[in-house]
Amino acid sequence: MKTSFRTIALVFGREFRAYFATPLAAVFLLVFLALSAGLAFFAGGFFERGQADLGPFFAWHPWLFLILMPAIGMRLWADERRSGVIELLMTLPVRAHEVVIGKFLAGWAFTAVALVLTMSFWLVTLYLGSPDNGIVAASYIGSFLMAGAFLAISACVSAMTKNQVIAFILAAIVSFLLVMSGTNLVLAALRGWAPAFVVDLVQSLSFITNFDRLTRGVLEAPAVILFVSTIVLALWINVQVVDAKKAA
Amino acid sequence: MQLVQASGLVKTFSRLRAVDGVSLEVSRGEVVGFLGPNGAGKSTTMKMLTGFLEPDAGTASIAGHDVFADPIAARRRLGYLPEGAPAYGDMTVADFLAFVGRMRGLANSALGERLAEMVERVNLAAVWNRPIDALSKGFKRRVGIAQALIHDPEVLILDEPTDGLDPNQKHDMRELISAIAPGKAIVISTHILEEVEAICSRVVIIDEGRVVADATPSALLDAAAVDGRRPTLEAVFRSITGSKAA
Ligand SMILES: Nc1ncnc2c1ncn2[C@@H]1O[C@H](COP(=O)(O)OP(=O)(O)OP(=O)(O)O)[C@@H](O)[C@H]1O
Ligand SMILES: [Mg+2]
Numbered sequence: 001m002k003t004s005f006r007t008i009a010l011v012f013g014r015e016f017r018a019y020f021a022t023p024l025a026a027v028f029l030l031v032f033l034a035l036s037a038g039l040a041f042f043a044g045g046f047f048e049r050g051q052a053d054l055g056p057f058f059a060w061h062p063w064l065f066l067i068l069m070p071a072i073g074m075r076l077w078a079d080e081r082r083s084g085v086i087e088l089l090m091t092l093p094v095r096a097h098e099v100v101i102g103k104f105l106a107g108w109a110f111t112a113v114a115l116v117l118t119m120s121f122w123l124v125t126l127y128l129g130s131p132d133n134g135i136v137a138a139s140y141i142g143s144f145l146m147a148g149a150f151l152a153i154s155a156c157v158s159a160m161t162k163n164q165v166i167a168f169i170l171a172a173i174v175s176f177l178l179v180m181s182g183t184n185l186v187l188a189a190l191r192g193w194a195p196a197f198v199v200d201l202v203q204s205l206s207f208i209t210n211f212d213r214l215t216r217g218v219l220e221a222p223a224v225i226l227f228v229s230t231i232v233l234a235l236w237i238n239v240q241v242v243d244a245k246k247a248a
Numbered sequence: 249m250q251l252v253q254a255s256g257l258v259k260t261f262s263r264l265r266a267v268d269g270v271s272l273e274v275s276r277g278e279v280v281g282f283l284g285p286n287g288a289g290k291s292t293t294m295k296m297l298t299g300f301l302e303p304d305a306g307t308a309s310i311a312g313h314d315v316f317a318d319p320i321a322a323r324r325r326l327g328y329l330p331e332g333a334p335a336y337g338d339m340t341v342a343d344f345l346a347f348v349g350r351m352r353g354l355a356n357s358a359l360g361e362r363l364a365e366m367v368e369r370v371n372l373a374a375v376w377n378r379p380i381d382a383l384s385k386g387f388k389r390r391v392g393i394a395q396a397l398i399h400d401p402e403v404l405i406l407d408e409p410t411d412g413l414d415p416n417q418k419h420d421m422r423e424l425i426s427a428i429a430p431g432k433a434i435v436i437s438t439h440i441l442e443e444v445e446a447i448c449s450r451v452v453i454i455d456e457g458r459v460v461a462d463a464t465p466s467a468l469l470d471a472a473a474v475d476g477r478r479p480t481l482e483a484v485f486r487s488i489t490g491s492k493a494a
C-alpha cells in the first residue's frame with residue numbers, strides 16, 4: 001500500500017490545530033482534568049486509602065473515555081460531510097488511508113496532551129510518598145492505548161454520518177458495550193444460553209478487564225494486542241467507509 | 249488527447265436517475281459552459297468527472313488518466329471547485345490555501361509564488377488573514393476558486409464559480425478564466441447565460457440527466473434562428489429545457 005507520510009503529516013497538522021481553533025479544546029481539557037481528579041479524590045477514595053498510588057485515578061478512565069473519546073472523534077469526519085469539505089479533500093491527490101491515519105493521530109495527540117496534564121496528580125503522589133513508578137508508567141501507556149481504541153471507533157463511526165450528535169451517540173454506545181462486556185452483568189446474561197467460548201470471547205474483549213491488567217503494572221501482551229488491534233481494525237473500516245461512501 | 253473525456257456516465261440515487269448517459273470531451277483551450285435547469289444533473293456529473301462519486305456506468309478520465317483506475321495521477325492534473333465552495337471555516341484564507349497547495353504537492357518555494365499570484369489574481373488581499381467562517385459569500389467563493397487554481401492545473405472543473413460574486417468580481421473572474429484558458433481545459437457550470445456568451449467556446453446543455461445540446465454558442469443560436477434573426481441564448485435555453493416547466 002503506497003503511503004505518503006507528507007500527506008499524513010499535513011492532515012495531522014491541520015486537524016491538531018483545529019482542536020485548538022475554538023475554546024472547546026480548553027474546555028475539554030479542563031473537564032477532563034476536573035472529572036478525573038474529582039472522581040479519583042471523591043468517588044475513588046484517593047485520600048482514605050492513605051497510599052501514594054494512582055489506582056483510583058486510573059480506575060475511572062474506561063468510564064471517562066467512553067464519553068470523552070467520542071467527543072474528540074465525532075467531528076473528524078461528520079463535520080467534513082456536513083460542510084462538504086470531504087468533496088474537496090477526497091479530490092486532492094491523496095489516498096483515503098493517509099487522511100484517516102492523519103486525522104486519527106491528531107485526535108490521539110490531543111488525548112496525549114490531556115493525559116500529560118494529569119501527570120500533575122502523579123507529582124502529588126510523589127510528594128505524598130513513593131508510588132510505584134513502574135505501575136504508573138504501565139497505567140499511562142495502557143490508558144493511552146485504550147483511549148486510542150475508543151478514538152478509532154469514534155472516528156470510524158463519525159465517517160458514517162454527517163451529524164456529529166449521531167456520531168457521538170453511536171460511538172458512545174459501541175464504547176459502552178466494549179466496557180460493559182467484561183462486567184458480571186453482561187457475562188451472567190450470556191451464560192444462560194451462549195456457548196462457553198462466546199462468553200470467554202466476550203470477556204476477553206472487555207476493555208475494563210484488559211485495562212485493569214495493565215494498571216496492575218504488567219504490560220501484558222494480550223491487553224496491548226487487544227487495544228492495538230482494535231485501533232487497526234476500526235481505522236481499516238474507517239478507510240472502507242470513506243472510500244465507499246464519499247457523497248453524503 | 250482530450251484533457252477531459254467522459255462516456256456514458258450514469259448515476260442513480262435510489263429511484264431517481266440523476267445522470268443518464270452523459271458523454272463529454274473537452275480539449276486543451278476549450279471553455280465549456282455546462283448548463284441546465286436546477287436538478288438537471290450538472291453537479292452530479294461534475295462529481296463523477298472528478299472521481300468523487302463513482303458512476304453506476306460509464307468512465308471518466310482526466311488528461312488520459314482514468315479517475316478510478318488511476319485516481320492520484322488524474323487528481324494531480326485537476327482543479328475542482330465543488331458546489332457551494334466548501335472550505336475549512338476555522339482556517340484563515342492564507343492557511344487554507346497553503347494547506348491545499350501542500351496537499352497538492354507544492355514545495356515551499358513554489359507555494360509562496362503561487363499564493364502571491366492567487367492574492368493578486370483572485371483579489372484576496374483584504375481577507376488574507378481572516379478566518380473563512382467570517383467571510384461573505386462572495387469572498388468564500390473566491391477562496392474556492394483560488395484553491396482550485398493553486399497548483400495551476402491543466403483541467404479545471406468549476407461548479408458555479410461566479411455564484412454570489414458582485415458585478416465587478418464577476419467581470420474579473422471572467423477575465424481571469426479567459427486569461428488562463430489557452431493552456432487548459434475548463435468546464436464551468438452556471439446559470440448566468442451572459443457569462444457563457446462572454447467566455448465559453450462551447451455550450452453543453454443537459455436536462456433530466458441527458459445532454460440535449462452540445463455546440464458553440466453561435467452555432468446554437470444560428471440553429472435556432474428564425475428568418476435569419478438569432479434568438480437570445482436564454483430563449484434557446486428555455487425552448488430546449490423548458491417544455492415541462494412551462
Ligand atoms: N446525494 C444525493 N442523494 C439523492 N439525490 C441526489 C443526491 N445528489 C443529487 N441528487 C438528485 O440528483 C438530481 C441532480 O442533482 P444535481 O445536484 O446534479 O443538479 P444540478 O444540475 O447541479 O442542479 P442545480 O442547478 O440546482 O445546482 C437532483 O434531482 C437531486 O435532487
Ligand atoms: Mg448544481
